[in-house]
Amino acid sequence: MNEPLFVDAASGSARRQYPGRPSAVYLMGTCLVDGFYADAGLDAIRLLQAEGLEVIFPQSQTCCGQPAYNSGYDDEARRVARQQLQAFAADIPLVVMMGSCTGMMIKEYPQLFAGQPEEQQALDLAARTFELGEFLVNVLQLHTRLAEAQDQSAMRLALHVSCSSRRSLGVAEDHQTLMQNLPGVHLVEPQRASECCGFGGTFAVKQADISATMAADKASAIADTGAQRLVSADCGCLMNISGTMKKQGKGIASQHLASLLYQRLHGQGGQA
Amino acid sequence: MSTQTREQMQQQLDQEQHDFSDMQSRHFSVRARMALENEALRKSFRGASDFLMNKRRSVFSDDNALQSLRDRGEAIRQYSLSKLPQLLETLEKNLTANGIQVHWAETATEACEIIHGILADNNARTVVKGKSMVTEEIELNHYLEEKGIECLESDMGEYLVQLAGETPSHIIMPAIHKNTAQIARLMHGRAQSSSGEPVPYTEDVDELIGNARAILREKFEKADAGISGVNMAVANTGTLCLVENEGNGRMTTTVPDLHIAVTGIEKVVEDFSHVPELLTLLTRSATGQKISTYFNMISAPRKAGELDGPQQVHLVLVDNGRSKIFSHPTLKPTLQCIRCGACMNHCPVYARIGGHAYGSTYPGPIGQVVTPQIGGLEKHGDMVSACSLNGACGEACPVRIPLPALIRELRHEANRIPTRDDSAVSGQGVKRSASEALIWRGWALAHSSPWLFRTMMWLLTRSRPLFRTALVTRLLSPWTDSRTTPLPQTKTLHELARAHGVASELKSHNETGAQR
Ligand code: SF4
Numbered sequence: 001m002n003e004p005l006f007v008d009a010a011s012g013s014a015r016r017q018y019p020g021r022p023s024a025v026y027l028m029g030t031c032l033v034d035g036f037y038a039d040a041g042l043d044a045i046r047l048l049q050a051e052g053l054e055v056i057f058p059q060s061q062t063c064c065g066q067p068a069y070n071s072g073y074d075d076e077a078r079r080v081a082r083q084q085l086q087a088f089a090a091d092i093p094l095v096v097m098m099g100s101c102t103g104m105m106i107k108e109y110p111q112l113f114a115g116q117p118e119e120q121q122a123l124d125l126a127a128r129t130f131e132l133g134e135f136l137v138n139v140l141q142l143h144t145r146l147a148e149a150q151d152q153s154a155m156r157l158a159l160h161v162s163c164s165s166r167r168s169l170g171v172a173e174d175h176q177t178l179m180q181n182l183p184g185v186h187l188v189e190p191q192r193a194s195e196c197c198g199f200g201g202t203f204a205v206k207q208a209d210i211s212a213t214m215a216a217d218k219a220s221a222i223a224d225t226g227a228q229r230l231v232s233a234d235c236g237c238l239m240n241i242s243g244t245m246k247k248q249g250k251g252i253a254s255q256h257l258a259s260l261l262y263q264r265l266h267g268q269g270g271q272a
Numbered sequence: 273m274s275t276q277t278r279e280q281m282q283q284q285l286d287q288e289q290h291d292f293s294d295m296q297s298r299h300f301s302v303r304a305r306m307a308l309e310n311e312a313l314r315k316s317f318r319g320a321s322d323f324l325m326n327k328r329r330s331v332f333s334d335d336n337a338l339q340s341l342r343d344r345g346e347a348i349r350q351y352s353l354s355k356l357p358q359l360l361e362t363l364e365k366n367l368t369a370n371g372i373q374v375h376w377a378e379t380a381t382e383a384c385e386i387i388h389g390i391l392a393d394n395n396a397r398t399v400v401k402g403k404s405m406v407t408e409e410i411e412l413n414h415y416l417e418e419k420g421i422e423c424l425e426s427d428m429g430e431y432l433v434q435l436a437g438e439t440p441s442h443i444i445m446p447a448i449h450k451n452t453a454q455i456a457r458l459m460h461g462r463a464q465s466s467s468g469e470p471v472p473y474t475e476d477v478d479e480l481i482g483n484a485r486a487i488l489r490e491k492f493e494k495a496d497a498g499i500s501g502v503n504m505a506v507a508n509t510g511t512l513c514l515v516e517n518e519g520n521g522r523m524t525t526t527v528p529d530l531h532i533a534v535t536g537i538e539k540v541v542e543d544f545s546h547v548p549e550l551l552t553l554l555t556r557s558a559t560g561q562k563i564s565t566y567f568n569m570i571s572a573p574r575k576a577g578e579l580d581g582p583q584q585v586h587l588v589l590v591d592n593g594r595s596k597i598f599s600h601p602t603l604k605p606t607l608q609c610i611r612c613g614a615c616m617n618h619c620p621v622y623a624r625i626g627g628h629a630y631g632s633t634y635p636g637p638i639g640q641v642v643t644p645q646i647g648g649l650e651k652h653g654d655m656v657s658a659c660s661l662n663g664a665c666g667e668a669c670p671v672r673i674p675l676p677a678l679i680r681e682l683r684h685e686a687n688r689i690p691t692r693d694d695s696a697v698s699g700q701g702v703k704r705s706a707s708e709a710l711i712w713r714g715w716a717l718a719h720s721s722p723w724l725f726r727t728m729m730w731l732l733t734r735s736r737p738l739f740r741t742a743l744v745t746r747l748l749s750p751w752t753d754s755r756t757t758p759l760p761q762t763k764t765l766h767e768l769a770r771a772h773g774v775a776s777e778l779k780s781h782n783e784t785g786a787q788r
Contacts, residue, residue, distance in 0.1 A: 029766075034729050036758055037765075038733075038761045038763055038768050041769070042772065054775070056778050057775070062719045068715060069680070071712070073684075073712040074684055075716075076712045163661075167667050194664075195662075198620070200660025207304065207658050209301070210304055210308065212754035215754065216754065247754055247756050
C-alpha cells in the first residue's frame with residue numbers, strides 16, 4: 001500500500017464525554033409524551049427535581065421533527081427542528097424523554113443544518129443533549145443511589161430498549177443498569193430482545209402488515225417471560241407493543257421508565 | 273419417503289413456479305403480504321436469520337477487535353473508491369499484461385452482448401456458471417438462453433433456484449427459502465442425469481448434494497465456457513479473487529477452455545495488502561466462517577507447459593449505474609459493499625418477508641439501497657418504505673455502510689421536488705403526491721408554531737372520550753387493526769408543567785451552565 005489508511009478513532013462506539021452535575025436542565029417531553037404520556041413527563045420532571053435540579057420546560061417546545069425527516073420531507077423537518085433550536089437555546093443540558101427523538105437531535109440535526117445559518121447552533125445543541133436514562137446514569141449516577149428506593153416490592157419486569165437508544169445512542173446498558181439496581185425488581189430478558197418492535201414511525205402505517213407482524217412477535221416474546229410489567233423509555237415502542245398485547249388479550253401493565261423510577265424511588269407518582 | 277408420485281411432484285413444482293411468477297408480477301405490498309401469510313416461508317427465513325446471526329456472533333466474540341476491523345474495512349473500501357478511476361486503469365493495464373482480456377460494459381444489455389460476443393467467437397454452446405450476483409443483475413442467463421446457449425448454474429443453491437425456475441432469495445444463500453422436503457421434491461421431479469434419467473427421491477441432505485454433484489461433474493467436463501463473478505480485483509497485480517465454499521468456482525474457472533469473469537466496477541482494490549482484512553470480514557460476516565473453503569486467485573490464462581487452466585480469460589467490468597452512484601454526494605457509500613449479506617441476515621423485515629418480496633436481484637437493506645439507484649425509483653420506489661430504520665443492518669455491515677441513513681436519503685429523493693441535476697437518482701420525486709406533501713406542510717406549520725401546537729394537543733386531550741368510540745378506532749386503521757386504540761391523557765404535559773409551576777425559561781444565565 002502506498003499511502004497509509006487513516007482510521008477515524010472517533011467512529012464506532014467511543015463513549016461520549018459527560019459534564020458534571022448541572023444546576024438546571026431543560027426537559028423535552030416530545031409530542032408523543034405531550035398527548036399520550038403526560039403523566040410520565042411529570043414523573044420525569046419530579047424525578048429530576050428530587051435530584052436537586054432546576055427543571056426548565058419551555059412552553060415553546062413541540063416535536064423534534066423526526067416524522068417528516070424519516071419520511072424524506074427534509075424542509076418540513078428543518079422547519080420544526082428550527083423551533084426546537086430556539087426553544088432550547090440557553091447553554092444548559094437538554095434531557096429528552098425518548099431515545100429516537102434524542103437520536104434525531106444529536107445525530108441528525110447537525111446533518112439537517114449543515115451549511116445553514118443554524119449549523120453551529122445545531123452542533124452545540126447536539127453536544128448538550130442527553131437521553132433520559134443516559135443522563136440519569138452518566139451525569140447524575142442515579143443507579144448508585146437506588147438502594148434507598150421506598151418501594152422495594154417484588155416485581156417481574158421486562159425492559160424494552162428502543163433501537164435508537166440501543167444502536168444510534170448506545171445507551172441500552174444504562175437502561176439495564178438502572179433496572180438491575182432497583183431493589184425488588186427481577187429483570188427478565190425476552191427472546192430476541194434487541195430486535196425492533198416494528199414501530200418505526202410512519203413505517204407502521206406505510207407497511208402496516210410487516211409492522212403488525214413484528215409487533216406481534218415482540219408482544220409474544222414479552223408475554224412469554226411472564227413479566228408483570230413492561231417498561232421502556234420510548235413511548236412509540238410502548239404504544240406499539242402494549243397496544244398489540246392488549247389486542248391479543250395478554251396485556252400487562254406498561255409504563256415509561258421515568259414513571260417506574262419515580263414510583264419506586266419516592267413511593268408515589270405514576271399519575272398526574 | 274414421500275407419498276407423492278413423480279408426476280404429482282412435477283405438477284406441484286409447476287404450480288409453485290407459476291405462483292412464483294405470479295407473485296413477482298404483483299405490487300410490493302402485495303408481495304410482502306403474500307410472504308407474511310406463507311408460514312413455511314417465514315419459518316425458513318426466521319430460522320436462517322437466527323442461525324446466521326449466531327454464527328457471525330460466534331466468530332466475532334471480541335467486540336473491540338470487531339469494531340477496529342470494521343474501521344479498517346471501511347477505510348480500505350473508501351480508499352479504493354477515492355481512487356476508483358485510477359485503480360480501474362491500473363487494473364486493466366496489469367490484467368492485460370497478464371494475458372487477461374478486459375471489456376467495459378456501460379449497461380446490463382451491453383454486458384450481455386459482450387459476453388455473448390466472446391462465447392460466439394469461440395463457438396461456445398454450453399456454459400457452466402459459478403455463483404455471481406452481477407450476472408443475476410444483468411439477467412445473463414435469460415439473455416444467453418434466448419440466443420440458444422445453455423447456461424447451467426453450478427453453485428448448489430443457484431442450481432436449485434434455476435431448477436425451480438425462480439430467482440435467488442439471498443445474495444449468499446440463494447435457495448435459503450426452500451426447506452429439505454421442497455428440495456427433495458425438486459431434485460426428484462426435475463433434475464436429470466445426462467442420459468435423461470431422473471434422480472432417486474431422497475430427503476437425505478448428503479445424498480441430495482451427491483446427486484447434484486454427479487450431474488454437475490459431467491457438465492463441467494463438457495462445458496465450452498465457464499462464467500464466474502469476482503469478489504475482489506487487485507489492481508497492482510492484476511489478480512481476480514474469488515471466494516467460495518463448494519469448489520464449483522474453481523471448476524468453473526479452470527476446467528473449460530474459456531473463462532469469462534464478470535464484475536461491477538466497484539470491486540477493485542489497490543493492493544494485495546488490502547485483501548486479507550476484507551476477506552476476513554467477508555467470510556465471517558456472511559457465514560460465520562473464519563475462512564471460506566476455497567479462495568481462488570486468478571492471474572492469467574494457462575501458460576505454456578501448464579497442465580490445466582483455461583486458454584482464455586476475460587474480465588467484463590460492468591457499470592450499470594455505478595458511475596452515477598459514484599458521483600452522488602451522499603449515496604456514494606453504497607459502492608463500499610462487499611456483498612456479504614449480513615445486512616439481510618440481521619434485518620427484521622427481511623426475516624419476515626424473505627428475499628423474493630423485494631422483487632429485485634438484491635434484497636434486504638443493501639437491496640433497498642442499490643436497487644432503486646440501478647433500476648430507478650419509478651420501479652423500485654416502494655421498497656424504501658419497508659424499513660423501520662432500526663439500524664440492525666448498519667450495525668452488522670462489515671464496511672460500515674450507513675444503510676439506514678441511505679434508505680432515508682432515498683425516501684427524500686423519492687419525495688422531493690425533482691432537481692434535475694445529473695447526480696439525481698432516476699425517478700427522483702416520483703413518490704411525491706400533492707396530498708401527502710400538503711399533509712406534511714400542514715404538519716410542519718402546526719409543529720413550528722408553539723401556540724398552534726399547544727392548541728392542537730389541548731384539543732387532542734379534550735377529545736379523549738372520542739378515542740373510546742368505534743369511529744376513531746376505524747379512523748386510526750391500519751394502526752388499530754392489530755393494536756388497541758391509544759388513549760390520550762386528560763391534560764397535556766405543557767399544561768401539567770405550567771400547573772406545577774415548572775419554569776418555561778431559564779431566569780439567570782450566569783448561575784447555570786457554569787458547572788458544565
Ligand atoms: S451492505 Fe454491508 S452488510 Fe450488506 S451486503 Fe454489503 S457489505 Fe454486507
